[in-house]
Each structure stands twice: as structure tokens, then as C-alpha cells.
Amino acid sequence: MIWSLALHSLRHRPLRTTLTAAGIAIAVGSMVVFLSLGEGLRQAFADELSGVGAEIQISSGPFEASGFGSVPELPLSTIDDIKRVGEPLGVIDVIPLVLYLRGGFTPDSSFAFQGLPADIDIAGVYPGYEIVAGRGITPEDANRNVAVVGVQAAERSNLEIGDPLRLSPDATFEIIGLADATGGLLSNGILVPLESLQVAIDSPDRVSFLVVDIDDPSRADEVADALGEAFPELGVQTAGDVLAVIERGIRITDVVRLGISAIALIVGAIAVANTVLMSVFERTREFGVVRAVGARPRFLFGVVLAESVLLSIVGGLVGVLLGFAGAWIVNIVSADLIGLDVAAITMRLILFSLAVALAMGLLSGLAPSARAARIQIAHAVSQGN
Amino acid sequence: MSGISDTMSGMLAAEAVTRTYTTPAGDVHALRGVSHAFMPGRVTAVMGPSGSGKSTLLNLLAGFDRPSSGRVVFDGVSLGDLPERELAGLRLRRFGFVFQSSNLISVLPARKNVAFPMGLAGLSLRERTDRAQALLERFGVDHRADAVPNRLSGGERQRVALARALANDPDVVFADEPTGNLDRSSGREVVNALREVAADGRTVIVVTHDGAVADAADVTLRIVDGEIDDAADASETALHEPVAST
Numbered sequence A: 001m002i003w004s005l006a007l008h009s010l011r012h013r014p015l016r017t018t019l020t021a022a023g024i025a026i027a028v029g030s031m032v033v034f035l036s037l038g039e040g041l042r043q044a045f046a047d048e049l050s051g052v053g054a055e056i057q058i059s060s061g062p063f064e065a066s067g068f069g070s071v072p073e074l075p076l077s078t079i080d081d082i083k084r085v086g087e088p089l090g091v092i093d094v095i096p097l098v099l100y101l102r103g104g105f106t107p108d109s110s111f112a113f114q115g116l117p118a119d120i121d122i123a124g125v126y127p128g129y130e131i132v133a134g135r136g137i138t139p140e141d142a143n144r145n146v147a148v149v150g151v152q153a154a155e156r157s158n159l160e161i162g163d164p165l166r167l168s169p170d171a172t173f174e175i176i177g178l179a180d181a182t183g184g185l186l187s188n189g190i191l192v193p194l195e196s197l198q199v200a201i202d203s204p205d206r207v208s209f210l211v212v213d214i215d216d217p218s219r220a221d222e223v224a225d226a227l228g229e230a231f232p233e234l235g236v237q238t239a240g241d242v243l244a245v246i247e248r249g250i251r252i253t254d255v256v257r258l259g260i261s262a263i264a265l266i267v268g269a270i271a272v273a274n275t276v277l278m279s280v281f282e283r284t285r286e287f288g289v290v291r292a293v294g295a296r297p298r299f300l301f302g303v304v305l306a307e308s309v310l311l312s313i314v315g316g317l318v319g320v321l322l323g324f325a326g327a328w329i330v331n332i333v334s335a336d337l338i339g340l341d342v343a344a345i346t347m348r349l350i351l352f353s354l355a356v357a358l359a360m361g362l363l364s365g366l367a368p369s370a371r372a373a374r375i376q377i378a379h380a381v382s383q384g385n
Numbered sequence B: 001m002s003g004i005s006d007t008m009s010g011m012l013a014a015e016a017v018t019r020t021y022t023t024p025a026g027d028v029h030a031l032r033g034v035s036h037a038f039m040p041g042r043v044t045a046v047m048g049p050s051g052s053g054k055s056t057l058l059n060l061l062a063g064f065d066r067p068s069s070g071r072v073v074f075d076g077v078s079l080g081d082l083p084e085r086e087l088a089g090l091r092l093r094r095f096g097f098v099f100q101s102s103n104l105i106s107v108l109p110a111r112k113n114v115a116f117p118m119g120l121a122g123l124s125l126r127e128r129t130d131r132a133q134a135l136l137e138r139f140g141v142d143h144r145a146d147a148v149p150n151r152l153s154g155g156e157r158q159r160v161a162l163a164r165a166l167a168n169d170p171d172v173v174f175a176d177e178p179t180g181n182l183d184r185s186s187g188r189e190v191v192n193a194l195r196e197v198a199a200d201g202r203t204v205i206v207v208t209h210d211g212a213v214a215d216a217a218d219v220t221l222r223i224v225d226g227e228i229d230d231a232a233d234a235s236e237t238a239l240h241e242p243v244a245s246t
């Protein structure tokens, strides 16, 4: 009875019902898009890091403080110290890595240079590493300015084999091949011999990170702890630590994005409450009649609450669809600009959004429902005679 | 329609009822002590000038409002002693209502309007539909069963309202100016319908300005200034014999 009367009432005023549901849909839709950015970033980072073979990486200080692209600070000599201490712990190899970001005004003129020793097996650092075109870096390239470009970086910046890549006014690298690997870290970057990158950025004997290879990956935490104790001045992180730091960063942006969404939702909820309240006032006489023929106050409470819940469920469902459309558009743009899908709509995001829509309906329906339940029959039926 | 065998079931009485409205402009004594017993099987017309307290009396009798003093007694129980929940049950199962106009639920078609109180009373969909159809037929509006109220004529609307008033086979039917918005012939139809309803053995109480309604009533109660006007006392009009209950 309650739901049937609520449905009839909503259908009786199709325009008002549609507009109100559209308001909710837009509020929920924008929330879905905002939150999908965080989900997308999480997925992207998880993918990228799963593409890194190293279980442990070492930087010159705490990971959070060592910004990407700052000057490499780790002395090369550290490698031997770590090898010596790490051998009994199961450390197989320690690979130095120099990271240098050449910023540009647009994403397609920004490059992430990664210097790795010319004589190592890249697949050990980037599982699934393969040369797609041209050739890879060989030990003979150690002091040459050659570069292997990730396929996504190449596509984005329109690079081809033989093209020069300017790192600084004094250093230009020649592209000798295109490569791909699992995850996007390599595919979005540029691989050059460690030694030539050190010379090019005038930072010999210093590296950004040390990538530690161990024989038993499941003992990564244990080994990392031992190394951290032996070298308190260094930052030692497992892949899990890195993810945790990134997760924390995304959480912070979650709060910001939730805040923005909350504003849209509150505005939407107030609009719904206002519309439903107005429709209660308009129906005072009619509700009086409903009470006169024997309905209890809680029946009217239920009818009005059911109306706003129905509105918000429909609005919420449409909002999720709008969110899909919005995230799709965001991804078209972001894939074009930075080669990443930054928005992702996950099941938990869908469920969360529907729950928020339902809560919005319940909350905004409360005041109008209470108003409807308080209607005095004698007063109501004498109206508009 | 099941007949009502117990004649005294459905007797409604006002006992020294007063109602004073408190307003910013001062107290309004709408009723100043009204006593009257409304009998089953009869149509009682409540007449009187505008503002004399007719609607106020009806509201008290129907339990919409509580008297400032005095009692309204239905089947031996004082309505003032009942909690709102039980009053709602009384209105649902023992009372029926027809108001001046637009007293149907505007979003529901005629049949669903009639079936509405049955739904509240817990009847199954089948029973509701069958009973509603029968009631619409009884008042000659079954051909309009699927029309929403604002597609109905004023007379049709009041007949649908009457059908709804009988939905749960009540003992008392209240009507406040049921012919107020109708032309003469539609008004006559509604009056005849009300007489039939009383013929079932129900107590029918009609507030009206309409002389034709009063003429058709078994009893006429005149209210002037919140009191029963003794000059035109609630004597039975000789025109109509009280309808014997079956």
C-alpha cells in the first residue's frame, strides 16, 4: 500500500519526479567520477609496481622525502657495503639505478630517464622486458648516449628510432630501440646506460636507488629490516612499503575528493528535501483525507519516505551510469595525455555510491515525512473547500 | 453487503460537547454544549448558518478533534478515552466519510480510491478489486472505475466517494456538504444514495446548507451559534419513517 501510493504519486507528476531524480543523478554521478580517480590511481600504481622485479629498494633517506627527480645522492660505494652485509641474508645482486625527470610544459615533452648498468639483464628488474623494435642496450653501450624508449612514451611523444632525445643542452641521446614490459613503469620511461646518464647530469658516482635482488622473495620484509638496521642512514623499502606510501597519498586525495563530492551531495539532498516537503504541503488536504479514512500517521510517514527513497534509488542508478560515462571520458583524455587510465569504477565504488544515494534519500525524506505524519485531519480536510 | 443486525450498534451520541478554539484574537466558542443521539438507520441533517459550528461538531463526532468538555460516545465508548491508534482503527472499520469536494486521492483511479481503505484493513487484492467494483456498480459509476478523480464530474466524484465511504462496511457515514458543489440533479442522486446507505441500517450524519438534503433527512438538527436551536428541535420530520434495519 505504502509503496503503491508512493509510486502513483511520483508517476502523477512525471516532470517534477524526473527533474528531482536528475538532480540526484548528477550529484551521485559527479561523486562517482571524483572517487573513480582514486580507484584508478590505486590500480595504476599496483599494476606499475607489480611490473618491478625488485623486492627491496634502497634510497638515501626515507622514501617519502626522496623526491623523484632530485639529484642522485646515494654513493656508488654503498653497493659493496650492502652486498657484504646482505650476502648471508640471501642478497643475490644489488643494481644501481639513476632516475632523472626532464620536465616539460606538456606531458608529451616530459621524460623519465632511467639509468641502469649496461651489462645487466633488464628483465631481472622489469619482468616481461622485451625489445619491440630496433635493439636493446648492450655492454658496449656503457658510455654511449643511446636510449631505449618505452612504447607508450614513444607513442605519446611521437618518437622513432634514430631520433635524438635532448636531456640537457649538453647531452643528447640517440634512440636505438623501443621496449615494453609488464606494468607501465618501463613502457612510460626511457632506458639509458647508467654511466652515460651520470655523466649527462653531472653526477658521477651517485645513484638514486639501489635495487636489491634476493633469493627468497617471501623474506623481503625480514631482509629489509636487517638492512635498515645495518644502514640506519639509508631508506630501505619493500615493494609493499612503497605501495603503502602511495596508498597513503591517494587516501589524502580521497579526503579532498570526498569533500568536493559531499558538497554536491548536500546540495542535492537539500533540493530533494525541498521538493518533497513542497509536495507534502500541496497534498495537506489529500493526506488529511487519507488519515480520515483510517490511515495512521506512520502510514503517511512511510509514503513520503518511500517517495524520496524511490527518487534517490532511481537517481543513484542513473548517477552511477553517468559516472561510468564521466570516467570513460576522463580516461580518454588521460590516456592521451599521460598514457594511463586514471579513472576506474570498481564494484565497491558502485555499492558505495548506491548506499550514499539511499542514505541521501532517507535523510532528505525524514523532515517531509515527519511533517506529513503530523497533519491534523480536522485542519487538513477543511482546506481548500 | 452484509446487513447490520444489531440496531443499537452504530449509535453515536454527543453529550454536552463544547469546543473552544484558542486563537491570537481570543477564544472562539464554536460549540457551547451540544447533546444529541444519532440513530442507526436514519439520515440526520445538521443545518445552520455559516460559522455556527456544524463542521466543528462533525469533526468531534468523527474523532478528528477532541472536545474541550463533554463526551462523544460511540457504542458505549467515549472517543476521548481512545488513543490515536484506536481512533484510526475506528475510522477505518466503523466510520465512512464524504466531504464537500476533491476528497478523493487524486493520484489513484476511482476503483483504487474505493479499494484504498480495504487495503489499509488488510483485504487481499482480489477481494479489494471485487468489492470496489461492486460498490461502484451500486452507485452507478462502475464505467468510470479507471478514471482518475480530475477526469470525473462532480456528481461522479461524490458517488465514488460514497462508494469509498462504504468500503469497510461502516456503521456510521459522515458527510460534510456532500452536495455543496453539485447541480440539483447530481445533488439529488447523492441524497438518494445517502438514503440507501441509511436503509442498510447505518447511521448517516450530513452537514448541509442544502434544503433539499434536509427535506430528505429523517431528522434535522439545527445549530445556531454553537448550540442546538430548540425552536426547530431535532424532532423527526413526519415525511419519512425511520428505515427498519434488516
Ligand SMILES: Nc1ncnc2c1ncn2[C@@H]1O[C@H](COP(=O)(O)OP(=O)(O)OP(=O)(O)O)[C@@H](O)[C@H]1O
Binding pocket: B021, B022, B023, B028, B029, B030, B048, B049, B050, B051, B052, B053, B054, B055, B056, B057
Ligand atoms: N481551527 C480553528 N481555529 C479557530 N477557529 C475556528 C477553527 N475552526 C473553526 N473555527 C471557528 O469556529 C466557528 C465554527 O466553525 P465551523 O467551521 O464549525 O462552522 P460551520 O458551521 O461549519 O460553517 P460553514 O457553514 O461556513 O462551513 C467559526 O466561527 C470558525 O471561524
Ligand SMILES: [Mg+2]
Binding pocket: B054, B055, B056
Ligand atoms: Mg463547515
